Amino acid sequence: MIPPNGANAPQIDPGRCSGCGRCVAACLLRLITLSASGYRKHAVITRPQDCTGCSACTDACPLEAIRQPPFSP
Ligand code: SF4
Ligand code: SF4
Secondary structure: OOOOOHHHOOEEOOOOOOOOOHHHHHOOOOOEEEEEEOOEEEEEEOOHHHOOOOOHHHHHOOOOOEEOOOOOO
């Protein structure tokens, strides 16, 4: 398993995010939650320092609202 490294945490674009929650379910470490913003919800990463950069959340997003940074060992 890749050790946690906050540098590998993905970026979420709240403008693209529909709040569907697929990334929330995909993250085995439970690092992603939905945050309310007015009438909308969007995903946020609560503990980016614990992210392993596994990209399960990125793969689960149907809207390409999550982007993985270049891998940083
Ligand atoms: S890259 Fe992996 S560990 Fe990091 S937030 Fe996404 S699913 Fe969770
Ligand atoms: S899977 Fe994509 S669209 Fe759905 S909540 Fe996560 S970032 Fe937003």
